[in-house]
Amino acid sequence: MATKNGLIKKTALKEYDSSRTTGLLGITLKENDELIGVRLTDGEDNVVLVTESGLCITFDEKDVRPIGRTGQGVIGIRLNEGDKVIGMESIIAGNKNATLLAITENGFGKRTELDEYRVQNRGGRGVITYKVTPKTGNVVGIRIATGTEDVMLVTDKGIIIRLKVDEISVLGRSTQGVTLMRTNDGAKVVSIELINSEDEDVKE
Numbered sequence: 001m002a003t004k005n006g007l008i009k010k011t012a013l014k015e016y017d018s019s020r021t022t023g024l025l026g027i028t029l030k031e032n033d034e035l036i037g038v039r040l041t042d043g044e045d046n047v048v049l050v051t052e053s054g055l056c057i058t059f060d061e062k063d064v065r066p067i068g069r070t071g072q073g074v075i076g077i078r079l080n081e082g083d084k085v086i087g088m089e090s091i092i093a094g095n096k097n098a099t100l101l102a103i104t105e106n107g108f109g110k111r112t113e114l115d116e117y118r119v120q121n122r123g124g125r126g127v128i129t130y131k132v133t134p135k136t137g138n139v140v141g142i143r144i145a146t147g148t149e150d151v152m153l154v155t156d157k158g159i160i161i162r163l164k165v166d167e168i169s170v171l172g173r174s175t176q177g178v179t180l181m182r183t184n185d186g187a188k189v190v191s192i193e194l195i196n197s198e199d200e201d202v203k204e
Contacts, residue, residue, distance in 0.1 A: 002049060002088035005033040009073030010064045028072050037088035045090040049076050052138040053083045054130035063122040075123045087142035101145040102130050105137035105188040107181035110171040131176040141192035149194045155187040
C-alpha cells in the first residue's frame with residue numbers, strides 16, 4: 001500500500017482472511033493523508049513510487065518489513081513541499097520488456113525504459129522521471145507496461161481516449177513526452193488504465 005504523503009506499507013494477505021460484511025481496517029492513515037495505490041507482490045519485486053512533480057523512486061520491497069493491518073507504514077519517498085505521490089507500481093523480477101508509462105493532466109505521455117531507474121534505498125527523494133512544465137501539467141498516472149496493452153485516458157469532463165501502448169514514444173527520464181490527447185475547455189486527464197486483450201468481452 002502507498003499513500004499520497006509517501007508512506008509505504010506491506011502486510012501479509014492472511015491478515016485479511018475474513019468475511020466480515022463491514023470490512024477490515026487495512027491501514028491507519030495520518031491526518032491529511034490518503035491511500036493512492038495497492039498492489040499484490042511476491043516478496044521479490046521492486047516498488048516504484050512516482051510524484052505529481054515527476055520524481056520517482058525505485059526500491060527493493062525487502063526494504064519494507066511486513067507489519068499488521070492497523071500499522072501506518074514507513075517512509076517510501078521523502079517529498080518536497082507541496083508534492084504528493086500519485087502512483088505506485090511493482091516491477092516483477094526478470095520482466096525486461098516492461099517500460100514505465102507516465103501520463104500528465106494535459107494529455108502528454110511517454111514510456112521510459114526501466115533500466116534508467118537504479119534501485120535506491122527506501123526513503124530517498126528519488127530521481128526525475130518526467131520533465132513537468134506548465135505545458136504538460138502534473139503527472140496524474142503511471143503504469144508498468146509491456147507494450148502489448150492499450151491505455152485509456154479519462155478526463156474530468158468525461159471524455160475518454162484509447163491508445164495502443166506500443167505507439168507511445170519511448171523517451172528518457174528528463175523529457176516532457178508527446179501529446180497523446182488534446183484537452184479542450186480546461187479539461188484535465190484524471191485517470192488512466194491499461195487494458196489487456198484478454199480483458200475484452202467475448203463478442204458473439
